[in-house]
Amino acid sequence: MRIAILKERAAGEQRVAATPETVKKFIGLGAEVAVESRAGEGASITDAAYAEAGASVAGAKDVVKGADIVLGIQAPDVADLAGANAGAWVAALFDPFTRRDTVDAYAKAGFEALSMEFMPRITRAQSMDVLSSQSNLAGYKAVLVAANEYGRAFPMMMTAAGTVQAAKVFVMGVGVAGLQAIATAKRLGAQVSATDVRSATKEQIQSLGAKPIFVESVEGIEGEGSGGYATEMSEEYQKAQAELVSGHIAKQDIVITTALIPGRAAPRLISDAQIATMKPGSVIFDLAVAQGGNVEGSVADQVVVKHGVKIVGYSNTPGHLAADASALFARNHFNFLSAFWDKEAGKPVLDEEIGNAVRLTQGGKVVNERLAG
Numbered sequence: 001m002r003i004a005i006l007k008e009r010a011a012g013e014q015r016v017a018a019t020p021e022t023v024k025k026f027i028g029l030g031a032e033v034a035v036e037s038r039a040g041e042g043a044s045i046t047d048a049a050y051a052e053a054g055a056s057v058a059g060a061k062d063v064v065k066g067a068d069i070v071l072g073i074q075a076p077d078v079a080d081l082a083g084a085n086a087g088a089w090v091a092a093l094f095d096p097f098t099r100r101d102t103v104d105a106y107a108k109a110g111f112e113a114l115s116m117e118f119m120p121r122i123t124r125a126q127s128m129d130v131l132s133s134q135s136n137l138a139g140y141k142a143v144l145v146a147a148n149e150y151g152r153a154f155p156m157m158m159t160a161a162g163t164v165q166a167a168k169v170f171v172m173g174v175g176v177a178g179l180q181a182i183a184t185a186k187r188l189g190a191q192v193s194a195t196d197v198r199s200a201t202k203e204q205i206q207s208l209g210a211k212p213i214f215v216e217s218v219e220g221i222e223g224e225g226s227g228g229y230a231t232e233m234s235e236e237y238q239k240a241q242a243e244l245v246s247g248h249i250a251k252q253d254i255v256i257t258t259a260l261i262p263g264r265a266a267p268r269l270i271s272d273a274q275i276a277t278m279k280p281g282s283v284i285f286d287l288a289v290a291q292g293g294n295v296e297g298s299v300a301d302q303v304v305v306k307h308g309v310k311i312v313g314y315s316n317t318p319g320h321l322a323a324d325a326s327a328l329f330a331r332n333h334f335n336f337l338s339a340f341w342d343k344e345a346g347k348p349v350l351d352e353e354i355g356n357a358v359r360l361t362q363g364g365k366v367v368n369e370r371l372a373g
């Protein structure tokens with residue numbers, strides 16, 4: 001069983017799919033691990049550290065040659081997999097709804113694409129869930145970047161020269177990223193409020209010491225779909241939410257938006273007209289910018305200034321914390337494959353529930369039901 005780790009090819013991608021820690025653990029299971037030279041550079045991991053952990057370090061072609069499993073952060077192009085064994089597994093982020101051509105190319109080449117973003121949200125898969133591990137870091141980083149762009153302080157400070165007021169931070173979307181954003185903003189001393197369409201988050205917001213801002217006027221709305229994900233909300237709800245947010249947002253210094261709906265463009269939460277009501281010098285961080293954006297006018301990897309308000313968003317926020325993001329992503333990969341390791345076969349054998357959820361291609365075909373049609 002040979003596991004290959006390539007250096008990420010996507011522009012700006014600093015993360016790497018294995019660390020010396022996980023290399024050692026895979027070797028402990030009886031696998032052989034090959035790592036492309038300089039694969040860990042962006043995450044401050046040297047070739048020597050991989051070699052010390054027991055990996056062979058070589059050029060891309062030699063690494064992929066004879067591989068049974070290729071681990072990635074973002075799925076490599078099929079052309080980079082030449083020489084891998086027939087039917088080899090590739091576990092990575094495939095962005096399957098928008099990069100359908102890549103999925104089709106994997107099917108055609110006979111590889112088995114395993115989409116880490118399709119990991120089911122079930123208790124036993126929590127330790128394998130890259131969306132959670134990466135979102136947590138993204139929520140933290142979003143607040144730090146916003147704080148850095150903000151021309152004022154976060155905590156209240158009483159000084160001899162007078163008092164500095166605490167910053168008001170509003171978090172929209174309280175999933176994994178939003179909860180971490182709330183916690184981070186609180187730690188920095190801000191006054192924090194938050195909203196979500198899932199009513200279950202109200203208690204979580206309060207438990208972090210923040211103030212929940214919720215639409216109460218529209219009845220019967222839970223907002224929770226399968227797997228804890230948000231559902232698309234009714235027009236009536238969206239209107240009520242927009243009104244509530246409009247009133248609140250005008251008083252905020254920092255807004256962090258994190259709202260995503262799987263398989264669809266991110267919901268628009270903040271319009272240009274709402275931005276115009278904010279104070280000059282306020283900062284908005286749009287964590288959904290790569291999925292179409294929660295904020296009107298946000299542009300990935302740029303600081304856009306509108307009505308005196310800075311709008312920021314990264315196309316790859318966890319990639320800005322590459323060392324920790326890699327460490328967690330690599331553990332997610334290991335937890336996934338090791339949970340299914342069949343000692344006799346000397347390789348992982350997936351069960352139906354998780355296998356069917358993550359497997360995109362098999363036997364030359366696209367097999368995932370979420371991609372049907």
Ligand code: NAD
Pocket residue numbers: 120121122123125126129131132135172173174175176177178195196197198227228229230233258259260261262267269
């Ligand atoms: P997400 O990244 O899909 O979305 C971020 C948040 O935005 C969600 O809380 C969502 O409800 C919210 N949102 C969507 N549309 C909105 C709108 N119009 N206005 C305001 N908010 C909106 O969410 P997530 O981080 O993946 O978390 C979703 C849930 O799944 C959480 O309860 C989380 O704890 C749970 N979860 C479970 C597992 C597991 O059991 N393995 C793993 C990860 C997350």
